[in-house]
Amino acid sequence: MSASTAPTTFFREIDHNRRQSWLLVGVVVVVLGLLGGAIGYATGVGWVGVGIAVAIAVLLSLGSFFAGDQLVLASSGAKEIDVANPPEQYKQFVNVVTEMSVASGLPMPRVYVIDDTAPNAFATGRDPQHASIAATTGLLEKLDREELQGVIGHEMSHVRNYDIRFTLLVAVLVGSIALLADFFLRFTFWGGGRSRSSNSDNDRGGGGLQALIFVIAIVLAIIAPIIARLVQLAVSRRREELADVSSVDLTRNPVGLARALKAISDDPEVLEVANRATQHLYIVNPIKSFEERSKSMWDTHPPIPERIRVLERIAGQMGVSFPPELEAVAQSGGGQGA
Amino acid sequence: MPSIWILLIVIAVIALFLVFMYNGLVRLRNMVDEAWNQISVQLKRRHDLIPNLVNAVKGYMEFEQETLTKVVDARNAAVSAQAAGPGAAAQSAQAENMLSGMLRQLFALVENYPQLKANENVMQLQEELTTTENQIGFARQHYNSVVREYNTSIQTFPNALLAGLIGFRPRDYFQIEEADAAVPAVDLSLHT
Numbered sequence: 402m403s404a405s406t407a408p409t410t411f412f413r414e415i416d417h418n419r420r421q422s423w424l425l426v427g428v429v430v431v432v433l434g435l436l437g438g439a440i441g442y443a444t445g446v447g448w449v450g451v452g453i454a455v456a457i458a459v460l461l462s463l464g465s466f467f468a469g470d471q472l473v474l475a476s477s478g479a480k481e482i483d484v485a486n487p488p489e490q491y492k493q494f495v496n497v498v499t500e501m502s503v504a505s506g507l508p509m510p511r512v513y514v515i516d517d518t519a520p521n522a523f524a525t526g527r528d529p530q531h532a533s534i535a536a537t538t539g540l541l542e543k544l545d546r547e548e549l550q551g552v553i554g555h556e557m558s559h560v561r562n563y564d565i566r567f568t569l570l571v572a573v574l575v576g577s578i579a580l581l582a583d584f585f586l587r588f589t590f591w592g593g594g595r596s597r598s599s600n601s602d603n604d605r606g607g608g609g610l611q612a613l614i615f616v617i618a619i620v621l622a623i624i625a626p627i628i629a630r631l632v633q634l635a636v637s638r639r640r641e642e643l644a645d646v647s648s649v650d651l652t653r654n655p656v657g658l659a660r661a662l663k664a665i666s667d668d669p670e671v672l673e674v675a676n677r678a679t680q681h682l683y684i685v686n687p688i689k690s691f692e693e694r695s696k697s698m699w700d701t702h703p704p705i706p707e708r709i710r711v712l713e714r715i716a717g718q719m720g721v722s723f724p725p726e727l728e729a730v731a732q733s734g735g736g737q738g739a
Numbered sequence: 740m741p742s743i744w745i746l747l748i749v750i751a752v753i754a755l756f757l758v759f760m761y762n763g764l765v766r767l768r769n770m771v772d773e774a775w776n777q778i779s780v781q782l783k784r785r786h787d788l789i790p791n792l793v794n795a796v797k798g799y800m801e802f803e804q805e806t807l808t809k810v811v812d813a814r815n816a817a818v819s820a821q822a823a824g825p826g827a828a829a830q831s832a833q834a835e836n837m838l839s840g841m842l843r844q845l846f847a848l849v850e851n852y853p854q855l856k857a858n859e860n861v862m863q864l865q866e867e868l869t870t871t872e873n874q875i876g877f878a879r880q881h882y883n884s885v886v887r888e889y890n891t892s893i894q895t896f897p898n899a900l901l902a903g904l905i906g907f908r909p910r911d912y913f914q915i916e917e918a919d920a921a922v923p924a925v926d927l928s929l930h931t
């Protein structure tokens with residue numbers, strides 16, 4: 402009872418995520434528009450550059466909204482499981498997802514498995530009617546039924562809160578802008594070398610190219626911190642902590658999720674299919690070295706001890722005893738919580 | 740002239756308010772019915788699975804015939820209570836709890852028979868019944884939270900003024916308070 406997240410909490414969360422999704426699309430349109438304007442200015446085509454760039458941005462946004470989940474799932478190597486008739490080894494997984502869909506009153510999501518021994522899971526899609534939940538084979542093998550239930554409860558809460566829509570847009574839009582930026586940066590170095598050599602042959606062409614490179618470099622310098630900020634926004638600690646609490650609201654079992662979080666973060670295996678664009682989707686950040694290298698500035702997830710501490714507090718309110726080994730983890734991270 | 744406009748605006752506002760109120764109540768009532776159906780589906784699935792389990796274990800558990808008979812009786816009582824529909828939620832809940840208790844006893848007994856634990860078919864049935872058991876618990880939890888929302892909505896101002904007159908009555912909870920406490924206990928006894 403005490404752990405209950407009132408309906409108003411997640412309605413507010415849904416509104417918040419809808420607003421942020423629109424804001425993100427707006428930012429992407431402006432950023433690409435600027436880039437297009439810069440290219441248009443440097444190449445002399447003028448406003449046509451802005452028009453083309455904005456059209457690309459709008460198409461990109463529509464594409465990620467409607468097909469982004471398939472892109473993310475395919476790039477993670479996820480294979481769909483037939484929920485009506487699952488293979489024997491995935492039966493329990495499908496059963497647990499069904500349980501969480503019943504508990505939340507949401508439609509049954511599509512279920513995917515990633516063939517990787519590192520335990521992790523994520524949810525994606527544009528709304529609860531078009532949602533998918535993916536887990537690695539490592540997760541299914543290493544967690545027991547209660548732990549798995551906690552993880553799937555967490556993912557189901559992301560579905561209910563529309564976190565999946567915003568994080569999906571971030572994954573695809575930020576991913577493709579980063580890719581575009583990368584491409585132009587490489588082009589700049591490459592093209593820069595070439596323009597110097599061609600300078601003697603054709604002064605005018607080299608000059609135009611150099612102006613183009615200069616302008617794009619400036620625009621990229623503006624874009625880079627915006628991208629960084631967007632990824633940070635996508636996985637605010639609040640969003641992850643709310644999903645943890647809502648998971649307990651569904652399962653009524655804070656210990657299962659706490660044990661799962663410990664097991665996932667203790668596991669030494671590295672999830673190979675995760676990358677910069679998709680890391681924020683997972684229940685525990687899969688890019689471990691990345692997380693350790695720069696703890697405070699780049700954290701996409703709250704630290705595990707902090708998350709377990711929150712679950713311990715809920716267990717206390719529910720009158721459920723918390724195992725000592727988890728208590729030890731909760732105590733260990735005292736200094737880290739910022 | 741302006742007074743007619745004011746009157747019209749007041750009437751329009753009241754009409755709009757009534758439309759929104761009515762639609763909101765219908766939406767909530769449908770959610771309650773849907774949640775109830777969800778429970779019914781799971782209960783029916785459990786009712787269907789039990790004879791299979793009893794048949795599968797009967798040969799091995801000759802000395803537990805009494806328990807098996809009790810499970811079947813509890814199952815039949817639950818089936819007839821469910822047929823009474825949403826109006827009899829309280830009786831149905833009681834019969835289902837009795838059945839859950841009997842099933843727990845049966846699963847505890849299964850632990851004493853190594854041949855049963857090695858039987859693939861029995862293990863599959865047990866996973867099926869475990870998930871059904873959990874889904875019943877979760878469906879009940881969801882039903883109760885939807886009923887709470889619906890009851891609160893028709894019992895608070897301003898809906899309380901009209902809801903009763905146009906046929907919106909409060910619904911029974913599936914099982915008051917105990918349901919929440921019982922769920923973790925079932926979980927622990929079944930999967931460890």
